[in-house]
Amino acid sequence: MMLVAHYNYWVVIALMMIGFYVVIVQGNLVKKLIGLNIFQTSVFIFYISVGKVAGGSAPIYDPEVTLYSNPLPHVLILTAIVVGIATMALGLALVVRIKEAYGSVEEEELQARDLEAEDAQQKENQC
């Protein structure tokens, strides 16, 4: 019973976690953003699932229809989608600049280069 009742939610959670995993594990900055996108999109799916009413129809007024799905989650998610893509754009712009400044978009390499830079400065300070 419960399995049927919550099947959707569990799949959605699985999706979220896949996205989340990509975000924290991947070293490539672009890939991280892709993961972030999946993570957020899954959350959107979750909201929309919450808004579904079995047997309801799209919340556009129609004299014949009596049962509508819940419009509120739709509204929230419309906003959230826009927020998500805005974040994406900014993130990508950062990645582009990082590439130009460091010549790489791999987390580990960036850290390595910063360390080099620090050591160089240390030496500079000594002499």
Next chain:
Amino acid sequence: MMSLSPQLAIVLALALPLVGGAGILLSGRRPNLREGVTLVSALALLAVVATLVPQVLAGERPQVTLFELLPGLEIRFVVEPLGMLFATVAAFLWPVNSLYSIGYMRGNNEQHQTRFYFFFAVAIAAAMGIAFAGNLVTLFVFYEVLTLSTYPLVTHKGSEQAMGAGRTYLGILIATSIGLLLPAIIWTWHLTGSGDFTPGGIIGDSLEGPLLVLLLLMFMFGIGKAAIMPVHRWLPAAMVAPTPVSALLHAVAVVKAGVFSVLKIVVYVFGLDTLRGAPGVELLLYAAGFTVVAASVVALRQDNLKRRLAYSTIGQLSYVVLGAAILAPLSVVGAALHVAVHALGKITLFFAAGAIYTASKKTEISQLDGIGWRMPWTMGAFAIGALSMIGVPPAAGFLSKWYITMGAIQAGEWLALGVIVISTLLNAAYFLPILYQAFFKAEQGGGKDHGEAPLPAVVALCFTALLTLVVFLFPGVPFELASHLGAEAQP
């Protein structure tokens, strides 16, 4: 001047040094003017404080509330005998010390003299604040101001050594005050809903047994300036500072502020009756006693003159704590008196040490053979100071020791008595050899040819030496104030 209202007098006592400080900063370019400002404000302060003495002796307790720090937490000042005594000592020694400083700082053409005089003035203001503090918070506030304002004086030379000393100084004093004193104050606040100093104490029976003793010890060790072992290290470390600063630390303000706070808290926060008979309260007595003896022993083994004096101070301070810990009115009187007489004696000794350094650049005791003949005034004064430390008539040191001893006998604290006897011998053991060297040994060759230190310095130290004798013969004001305190301690 006598028409000055006491409230105004209190405010002035705090303001004058600060005004002086401002003047010093402004006149920094012109040394003579600057020193002029220092002396004038010092004397003005003395005059103002003097106006308060008769009223306090007449049993009045003038008070002012400046402002409310937090809801219920006021910056409040009340003048009672002990504070009056401390204030008088500080206000009295500031001009003397300034006079001496002028000679010393110029004699050794030190750097940053403006900074020196400025922070000195601030320190005096802080001392006044501590002396007149009407509640624990006010005391704490000015206690911290004193610490911070003396830090630049300790690190005056700016050398690595001075910096290190500064760190120890600040480290210990801040650590103890924030780590122990502040929580103790907040605890008291939490218990009694107030921190006002009231004769007979405010703790009453709101706390008993071990907790009471814990609070007591938090206070006693929280007041790092009282230099009870093991929180005494900052004092020897601070020896790198110029001698006038040492004088300030040891005689005028800092350590006095420490022992003053100890006395004040024992008498006005706990109250002798509350403490008497509380199990474990003798711990304080032991700590003080140990410090007295241990410090004297260490002093014995110092060759550097100022370091020996420093350890002697640590010992002498714990006399005051001892006097408080005996919990007898008489001993409290003695303790209060000791604040004053030790100040006179010790400042004389430091002035002398400084004068020797200025004149001959000698710092070690082993170098002092025969110096008595080159600097008769200085070493004469030194002798008087030393006698006062040991507690031999006709030096004032005798008085305070006498009363502490009486108190010990009255309270049947034989341990304390023993401590006093032993330490007196030790004091003699580390002071008399110096005098012997100075007057009865022949000077080694090769030393530079020199006479007395610059006149202001010599005048200053002779003056204080003279006073130690005068106070013995005519204890007058200090004694009366002290006995008033004794009366309040046992209402």
Next chain:
Amino acid sequence: MLNHLPILQVVIPLLAAPACMLLDRARLAWLFATAAGLATFAISCLLLYQVQHSGPISYALGGWEAPWGIEYRIDLLSAYVLLVVSGIGALVLVAANTGVSREIPEAKQPLFYVTYLLCLAGLLGIVATGDIFNVFVFLEISSLATYALIAQGKNRRALWAAYQYLIVGTIGATFILIGIGFLYSLTGTLNMVDLAARLPAIAGSHTAYTAFAFIVVGVCLKLALFPLHLWLPNAYTYAPSIVTAFLAATATKVAVYLLIRLQFSVFGEGFAESALPLDAIFLVLGLVGVFVASLVAIQQPNIKRLFAYSSVAQIGYMIVGMGVGTHTGLQATLLHLFNHALMKGALFLALAAVAYRLGSSDIKAFRGLGRAMPLTMAAIVIGGLSLIGVPLTVGFVSKWYLVLATIQAGLWPVAVLILLGSLLAVVYVWRVVEVAYFQQRPAGLAVVKEAPLALLVPTWLLVIGNLYFGVQAGFTADLAGSAAAALIGGAP
């Protein structure tokens, strides 16, 4: 117009931003932005006055009454935080013109002010709103603006820091979004007051617990609560000095506000105690944060970074106050929220002045500054003393209440640890003092002049605030007291 103050508070900077975009002159943009900032500050003062005299204000946006429409709800707490944020925001704007002149190319400065205004509007919006989803929207406005602001730093690591913050921030925001989703599916509402009314009914459910947990974690990411603080030091270090001054004094404060609002107003005190002992967690994390961050701060060669870590430590104190969970504890948190804004505002503005003259915040740059830039260094010293908690500064007031709270609650060890923590502050502050006052400026370097008035005046206004509210703490203490009382009862 007076009854529209709540919305004007947020909308003025929000609409000033696009208007600012139309002015393409750096100086013009600055003047305009500053005017908007000052107006915002004035409004926050009026709001506080209104709330103090006529109680909480509710404002129905779009004329739709709550919970159907979005509600703006200004009570004492939000008015208090609005005052802090808009005050600092305006003050930093005043200093900005000079502050950014050496760090951001002229051509980009108009956009800088646009972003700044958006960030300010976002932060204010979070505080003003009474609708939990609206919180998310304005959180994102401020966050996106923040990422852009941080990325303006000269050092390339600013970009890297901004990116890391973007990832962490977005994860945090998404967590909050998930939490909101659960809450909505349980209660069918988004309005905070409405939620508070409906949550007790379902307090026992796992869904509610998880919602609570996710929201708290999400906010704590923004708040940089140890161990979720890793984004903060780099962000603060490499952002333009002006931005650091603004963020350090406002952004984390708003996060703290949000945490308090959610824990006490929405979920209610001890909502999930049985499932997750939040108070204990806060106490522990707060204290660990204080110590770890302070110890790290002590070793930083870069002063900006040093104070960034100190911020993490100070946030620890605020969280400890919440962890104590008593009226006094919360009061201490709120007080420190205000006081810490004053301290860090002053310190980072002073650092901005140093950066303006020397183009560096490395400790080596501070040698001999005591003589070269006396006023700036004096500001740093006073700010530092305030961090330590020396009497007559605001820091002392915070410490007093925090320790008092712990003692009242009988949490002795905590009290001791708090005080030990402030001793660590002595160490890292004194490193700066010693270098600045007791080391000579190496010969051969260019002569350094005192910072320009445009920077000194705002800095000193904050320093004076540090002293004034340290000596006359009545105003803040009472305000924080009654705000706390409104949240968890107890003697106001």
Next chain:
Amino acid sequence: MTLLALLVVTALAIVWLRDLFAAVMVAGIYGLLSASFFVSMDAVDVAFTEAAVGAGVFPLLMLAALAITGRYEDTRHKRQLSSLVLVLVTGAMLIVATWDMPPFGAADAPAHQHLAVRYIQDSPQEVGIPNMVTSVLASYRGYDTLGEVAVVFTAVVGVLCLLSLGRGTTQSSGPAAMQGHVVLRVVGKILIPLILLFALYVQFHGEYGPGGGFQAGVIFAAGIILYTMLFGLDSTRRVVKPTLLRVLAALGLLLYGSVGVVSLVAGGNFLDYSVLAGDPVAGQHLGILVIELGVGVTVAAAMILIFYAFADRGGDGGA
């Protein structure tokens, strides 16, 4: 059900793919799938938007960025285990959370019993437009939407801060990718006006069917971007000037805000459209019309500007 399964598959595929170009494409598919899932959940507006964003804007930006940052990620990975644990714990918590959630699709779930009721029953009368999503979006929660526009605006400002557009024409190497293909250009010439027309339709039809300012803006931008691909960045920038776009992006938000201010002046609360006209419902109509326009303008301008910014750096227009 199958849709969800497909979503999982695509998501996993993205995890495994090392070729970012492919990953982005799959992500696009993911967007499309979720869009169709939204349709099956009766969320037509969301589906429309997700399709435009997830399968349109997102991959476009990604490709534009990839053109600069390089196509392949290197395979080294770090601290996988700890992260895996973290992810599993988080997931477990969420699963636990769902236990006490109302069953999927239940009509009596609290979510549908409280606010939604009024939106569904009264909005057609109160706001007077059939599309409830639009009326909630633009009126009941119109302030959120203002915030949403502000977010878009913030993003574009941020992007411009980071990737400043060179004024006037940069190097002549506009995105010439498809400039050669005569056929494409002819088709494009016919197609683009239609796209823009469709955008306008979506813009003003949003009250009745799915659609609205945001979708319209995206579509409009798509038209322009297509033009860029066919006729090169420079020629496009001569037609649609960045400076103009900056002004438009700002104006859109201001337009939205000014509606709120006007309603203040007219004696209502901020964004209370009812006071804009004699009859409340007419006022609602007017207000929604104007703010949707504001949304559309800002979104379109923002999208094009962002695309410019990337194309400007990338050199090959991300095509």
